[in-house]
Amino acid sequence: MTEPPFRIDTGGSAVPCGPDQKMLDAFLRGGVWIPNSCNQGTCGTCKVRISSGTVETSPAPDTVLSTAEQDRGYVLACQSIPTSDVTIDSVGIDSGTPHHVLRDIAGTVGAICQVADDTLAVTILLDEPLEFTAGQYVELSIPGTDTTRPYSMANPPSQDDKLEFHIRRQPGGCATDGWIFDGLAVGDPVSMTGPWGDFCYTADDPELGLVLLAGGTGLAPLKSIAAAALELDPHREIHVYHGVRFESDLYDVDYWHDLAADHPGVRYTPCLSRGGWTGRTGYVGDALVADLPSCKNFSAYLCGPPAMVEAGVKALKRRRISPRRIHRESYTPTNQLTAV
Ligand code: FES
The missing domain is CATH 3.40.50.80 (Nucleotide-binding domain of ferredoxin-NADP reductase (FNR) module)
Known part of the structure; x- marks a missing residue:
């Protein structure tokens, strides 16, 4: 029996996948693009078909991944951890959108401004520039937990040394009530992963x-x-x-x-x-x-x-x-x- 890191292969490109690492995370970090959106198992965008190998995967609602699809070998890449070397069909891999390698990102809170009722604009100054496409998001790590929350960038990608987020308070929310609206201060360190998501501005026909x-x-x-x-x-x-x-x-x-x-x-x-x-x-x-x-x-x-x-x-x-x-x-x- 082989041990991690396992090799996960799209039939053309292969990346290593470490212990407890989800397939989507491994592909995006390895520079292999898989369509993705929520990274939570709720949208179905990252559906892939396993053609060989085994994975551990969380149950998905039928509206996201039907029983018939599961019977045909489909899984959600964002919810599946390989337990052997794995090959997936290349079906669904999109080469048309701009892609950036997923990575861990560190920064410091540069500004916090209340802009509306229960809404803050938070600016994070990045330790290193981040390439992303307008429309994408990062997942902020909530300190002291294993939990992350997605927030879309409000600044354009040309400003790659900082990220601006618009954050509305969710009553009882662990990210907002438990952290951001409860003592987050300028100078605090922040860690996150990104960029994530397929909601991307594509510079299409300028006449439109x-x-x-x-x-x-x-x-x-x-x-x-x-x-x-x-x-x-x-x-x-x-x-x-x-x-x-x-x-x-x-x-x-x-x-x-x-x-x-x-x-x-x-x-x-x-x-x-x-x-x-x-x-x-x-x-x-x-x-x-x-x-x-x-x-x-x-x-x-x-x-x-x-x-x-x-x-x-x-x-x-x-x-x-x-x-x-x-x-x-x-x-x-x-x-x-x-x-x-
Ligand atoms: S189910 Fe939404 S990205 Fe995986």
């Missing part, structure tokens, strides 16, 4: 406009995407819709107004779903339908709670966007991410 639909702190990756797109083309047409419940939940308002003032193609529309004010009310998808007669010549990125993302996708389809140009990432209150 961008629609960015955000709910709550789903604004973070879209801020990174807008900045990255404007670095490539300062005249890019970008429509940003930020949905929150109350005015006190809005943040980065001045940032977006300044961006729109400097870039004639940028339109920023905050929308409140509850509570009165003089600005737009209702849901971001409805605002988009009211404003844009057609989205045929747009790419769209959506990030926020699942219901907001689903409604936004429906609104975009009503406006005739090509489905292949819709990129979405949902998050639940426990910050599990699901990109499609």
Whole structure:
């Protein structure tokens, strides 16, 4: 019987996998890209078929990995630890998106700023630069635990010596109530892994406009995407819709107004779903339908709670966007991410 590290092979590229190391982690650290999103076993993006070898794997909900798929040898790479050398089918391996090697990252808290009710903008100064693509996330390690939480970068990849996160307090949450909102201070060390995720800005046809639909702190990756797109083309047409419940939940308002003032193609529309004010009310998808007669010549990125993302996708389809140009990432209150 062989001992770890085991060799895991895609049928073309092979990487070592240490004891207790998940296959997805081993592939990404080894520079072999497997599509991935939540890293929590909840989205199914990292599904692979084992063609030889054995793994230990956690039970997956039928909605993520059906019994029929399991019978055919499919597992979730983010939840599976090899117990022998393993070969997986190369099916599902995506070579079209920009990929960066996963690694451990260390840094120090550089700034903490309360930007809205129960919402902080936290800047981490990195010990070493990190390559990532706009839209991706890192997993912050919660000190004193084995637990991590995903947070998307809000700064563009060109600023590779720091990371900006938008963090909303989750009552009772171990990352927020137990750490970030309970004494995290400038100068504290922070460790994390990354970059993770398939919710990536791809510099597609520059003639296409961008629609960015955000709910709550789903604004973070879209801020990174807008900045990255404007670095490539300062005249890019970008429509940003930020949905929150109350005015006190809005943040980065001045940032977006300044961006729109400097870039004639940028339109920023905050929308409140509850509570009165003089600005737009209702849901971001409805605002988009009211404003844009057609989205045929747009790419769209959506990030926020699942219901907001689903409604936004429906609104975009009503406006005739090509489905292949819709990129979405949902998050639940426990910050599990699901990109499609
Ligand atoms: S289930 Fe593995 S990345 Fe989501």
